[in-house]
Amino acid sequence: MQLLYLAVYNAAGQRRDVRFIPGQLNVVTGVSATGKSALLEMVEYCLGRDTIMMPVGPITATVRWYAALFLLPDGGRAFVARPAPQPGRASTQRAMLEFGAELELLPGSSLGVNIDTDALREQLGRRIGIEENRHEPPPGSLRSAVEAHLGHAALLCLQRQDEIASRTHLFHRQGERGMEQTLKDTLPYFLGATARDQAVKRARLRDARRTLARVSTALTSARQAAETIEPQLRALLSEAYAVGLAPAGGAASRPEIITLLERSARATLEDESETLQGPDGAAEDEDSRRRALAREQADVRAQLRALSAERLLLLETFDGENDYRGAVQAQVGRLSSLSLLPPVPADPAGDEAQHSCPVCGSALTEPDPAPDEMQRALDVLQSQLAGIDEARPARRAALTSLDSRAAELRDRLRATDAALRALSEGDNDTGTLSGQERRAFTRGRISATLATLTRADDHALRRLQLDYDAAARAVAALEAELDDNEERMQLDSRLATLSNDMTRWSRQLALEHGEGVRLDINQLTVVTETAQGPAPLWRIGSAENWIGAHLVTHLALHRYFVRNNRPVPRLIMLDQPTQAYYPSEIERQTGVPENDSDREAVRRMFQLLHDLAAELSPNLQIIVCDHANLPETWFRDSVVHNWRDGTALIPAAWLTAP
Numbered sequence: 001m002q003l004l005y006l007a008v009y010n011a012a013g014q015r016r017d018v019r020f021i022p023g024q025l026n027v028v029t030g031v032s033a034t035g036k037s038a039l040l041e042m043v044e045y046c047l048g049r050d051t052i053m054m055p056v057g058p059i060t061a062t063v064r065w066y067a068a069l070f071l072l073p074d075g076g077r078a079f080v081a082r083p084a085p086q087p088g089r090a091s092t093q094r095a096m097l098e099f100g101a102e103l104e105l106l107p108g109s110s111l112g113v114n115i116d117t118d119a120l121r122e123q124l125g126r127r128i129g130i131e132e133n134r135h136e137p138p139p140g141s142l143r144s145a146v147e148a149h150l151g152h153a154a155l156l157c158l159q160r161q162d163e164i165a166s167r168t169h170l171f172h173r174q175g176e177r178g179m180e181q182t183l184k185d186t187l188p189y190f191l192g193a194t195a196r197d198q199a200v201k202r203a204r205l206r207d208a209r210r211t212l213a214r215v216s217t218a219l220t221s222a223r224q225a226a227e228t229i230e231p232q233l234r235a236l237l238s239e240a241y242a243v244g245l246a247p248a249g250g251a252a253s254r255p256e257i258i259t260l261l262e263r264s265a266r267a268t269l270e271d272e273s274e275t276l277q278g279p280d281g282a283a284e285d286e287d288s289r290r291r292a293l294a295r296e297q298a299d300v301r302a303q304l305r306a307l308s309a310e311r312l313l314l315l316e317t318f319d320g321e322n323d324y325r326g327a328v329q330a331q332v333g334r335l336s337s338l339s340l341l342p343p344v345p346a347d348p349a350g351d352e353a354q355h356s357c358p359v360c361g362s363a364l365t366e367p368d369p370a371p372d373e374m375q376r377a378l379d380v381l382q383s384q385l386a387g388i389d390e391a392r393p394a395r396r397a398a399l400t401s402l403d404s405r406a407a408e409l410r411d412r413l414r415a416t417d418a419a420l421r422a423l424s425e426g427d428n429d430t431g432t433l434s435g436q437e438r439r440a441f442t443r444g445r446i447s448a449t450l451a452t453l454t455r456a457d458d459h460a461l462r463r464l465q466l467d468y469d470a471a472a473r474a475v476a477a478l479e480a481e482l483d484d485n486e487e488r489m490q491l492d493s494r495l496a497t498l499s500n501d502m503t504r505w506s507r508q509l510a511l512e513h514g515e516g517v518r519l520d521i522n523q524l525t526v527v528t529e530t531a532q533g534p535a536p537l538w539r540i541g542s543a544e545n546w547i548g549a550h551l552v553t554h555l556a557l558h559r560y561f562v563r564n565n566r567p568v569p570r571l572i573m574l575d576q577p578t579q580a581y582y583p584s585e586i587e588r589q590t591g592v593p594e595n596d597s598d599r600e601a602v603r604r605m606f607q608l609l610h611d612l613a614a615e616l617s618p619n620l621q622i623i624v625c626d627h628a629n630l631p632e633t634w635f636r637d638s639v640v641h642n643w644r645d646g647t648a649l650i651p652a653a654w655l656t657a658p
Helices: 036-046 058-062 117-127 150-154 179-191 198-243 254-265 269-275 286-340 350-354 371-429 435-450 458-481 484-508 543-563 585-590 596-616 633-638 652-656
Strands: 002-010 015-019 025-030 063-071 077-083 094-100 518-520 525-530 533-536 571-575 621-626 639-643
Touching: 002 036, 002 058, 002 621, 025 036, 025 596, 025 633, 036 063, 036 077, 036 571, 036 621, 058 063, 058 652, 077 117, 094 117, 117 150, 150 179, 179 484, 198 254, 198 371, 198 435, 198 458, 254 435, 286 371, 484 518, 484 543, 484 596, 518 543, 525 543, 543 571, 543 596, 596 621, 596 633, 633 639
Parallel strands: 025 621, 025 639, 571 621
Antiparallel strands: 002 015, 002 063, 063 077, 077 094, 518 525, 525 533
16 A cells, blocks of 8 residues: 555635555755645554644644545555644544545535544555564463554554654654554564464464363363262262152162162152062161161261271381381492492302302401302392282282272262251251152152252263364464463574665664664564664664664564565555754754765665665655755656745645635
8 A cells, every 4th residue: 555645625625635655765955844745744643543633733733634544455556635623622532534446635615524533544454465474472462462453553554753763652643552562462463473364373272271271160160070970970879769759779870770769759659658668578767767867877987987997907008018128228228239249259269268258269267158148138028018019909909999989988878877967957948748658749849859860970071072173183283383481482583684675774774883783573663783782773873873763663563574475555655764964953944964975875865765665666666855866867766746935735826725
């Protein structure tokens, strides 16, 4: 997207046009206070900024509409008009947008609001190729996600006169609150360091993580329900037995328990009469059933105490084995040095050989134990260690079996305790009810409990586990595709390409430090390599170097944007880049510095701008608003407006109109 026209409209509908030529260097030269700097503010306002930064004066007093005509990448045109803010206000979201193949500047009578600035940026951004994108801050950050749009791209295209000579801020509006972080977040997208579909993948990753969290919560809840539901079922079965709804004997597995409970919930009077009979066929009352539950409770507690004693004995055996094993291992360690001794002859020559040192051969006055005796002792100890190791797996299996049996008994005990507690509470709540009514009450509790089984059965758990595994795989796959290290490598590669151009052009401009010039995206500054080490922009002296660093950075960025077809307007707009070379008002009036070195520096600057625009033509437009008025032919051909001798942005007739 490049600029064809800027225009202003007064209250009477009169229009003042400022024409530009796409694909080349455009110079707007002139004396001070002619409105050159206002052109940049108009461009930004027409690109969707809500606040207009136009200084109060003749422009704000006479202009009612600001307009721009843009050339789009597909050859079409976009006409944007923005009304001046209401008196006493500095911002507005109202705008007008029209598209057309042969569109021209519209007359003042045709202007009217038909869009807001958000939609304006979205539609223009889509026309230059800004796709769906979203930068997610690191986990735990308090920052919001940022989606790059046309307004962010404009930050890379504009340089006001107080910005291009800044030693602390490299980009347009960088010093505003929150804007520096926004530039850091969006610049990698405009450089293409992030994949084209990264925003879509990040959205899918967010959805996948939410799905994983939801399924994980459901799975955990189902597992907890499955762990607690069986004791509840056993308690209900015991209660059903106590009131005469279930037969004696109980059930071993959950399916059997559920079957008995379902049968109890559907029991008829005939079924109840059968279950009220004991194992010998005699009638069995509720009190006897409760006593049977109490006996079962006592029996289970006795079994648990016996298992606890067995487990304690087994653990004490383990502790004793560990102490014995430690002592034996210490002795084995002391005797293991026998492997360093040479073998003893099979037929030693008399007692002298038995009583001589096996190392040096000298006779021993007090003979040590024979090596073969110590070896036999070592073998005995090692066999004892082996016996301990062989016995350990069996003891571990026994301990596991005891723990499993104890868990089953504890479940039975909880079920029996719950049944007796429920019956006791029922006595208080339904003490006046008959036996049949008590059984109806228990059937209702059974039916209510069975209704909750769907989320705790094995089939539901398996289904939830499969859903969890699928969600975890989806999250892992997307995280692998969105590798932050890969994005960092891509960004470093692009910054290295920029550094080559920045270094080359720094030498061409004869800057003080022209070696190893690079863009530091973390600090949003330019860093140069010096003999004393790397130096950021704020540690480099003179306005000439600061301006040069700004120029080479923005030119390198836009050369990369053009060559890699990145979605950034093909426009660079610079305001007063030669301000360091015009110290006096006389020089600003003529446009030619008096000092030879200053004239040469200005010529080098414009030569670089002209050459780059020619190299990338017709894909880059450079607009410079400046005092410079050089005599070179190529510079004269680049001048599109010369606002001297009374010519300015606002016609004199507008200022005198009633």
